[in-house]
Amino acid sequence: NAGVTQTPKFRVLKTGQSMTLLCAQDMNHEYMYWYRQDPGMGLRLIHYSVGEGTTAKGEVPDGYNVSRLKKQNFLLGLESAAPSQTSVYFCASLSPTYEQYFGPGTRLTVT
Amino acid sequence: AQSVAQPEDQVNVAEGNPLTVKCTYSVSGNPYLFWYVQYPNRGLQFLLKYITGDNLVKGSYGFEAEFNKSQTSFHLKKPSALVSDSALYFCAVRDTQGNNRLAFGKGNQVVVIP
DSSP: OOOEEEEOSEEEEOTTOOEEEEEEESSOOSOEEEEEEOTTSOEEEEEEESSTTOOEEOSSOTTEEEEOSSTTEEEEEESSOOGGGOEEEEEEEEOTTSOEEEOOOEEEEEO | OOEEEOOOSEEEEETTSOEEEOOEEEOSSSOOEEEEEEOTTSOEEEEEEESSSOSEEEOGGGOEEEEETTTTEEEEEESSOOGGGOEEEEEEEEOTTSTTOEEEOOOEEEEEEO
8 A cells, every 4th residue: 555656756847848747546535636835835735636537726726737537646737837836746635534645745846 | 715824933842842833723614623744855744633522632643732712723732842753744724615625834843952
């Protein structure tokens, strides 16, 4: 039981490049979330999903897209990276008892 | 909208002394409240939650938190701090409008001094 995993762990992009972050969970959770963490700002919700095939916007969705084609996977895409998207990205899934389980994070730098 | 406030950026405490990390909340309806801890270069880990029942909830690693409805607070406490408790602590409240979204505070850096 691996919990929540994220790939890659680190990535450096140039402005305008695109990439996809992959999140996978093996706990059969329905809800999944993508957050970004920036110093002094806590965690901010980018997008989330309440089940396979569904996605919804969070607090800071601009510049990101997501897909949830399979229940265990939640993908976060950056179509045209900008320096403002330099951050640490966390994926999480929600247990039936309301606890969120977090992945180890992806540190993204956009130059 | 639901929100939490963590008024202190950093909490310094000597090893063996009591540790308190403060959190106040704003929510319509009954709050679901959570504490998470983040160690360096790691994801957040669940510590404890309040949904209903006893106002004093116990969690992992000897931590506990007291729900106070009149003061809209949910302070995290540990009777005797360890150096290994040095980490970033986040308070969070569940969105009562559905979809199980959480609103996180900005986090408190706890430094336990040997």
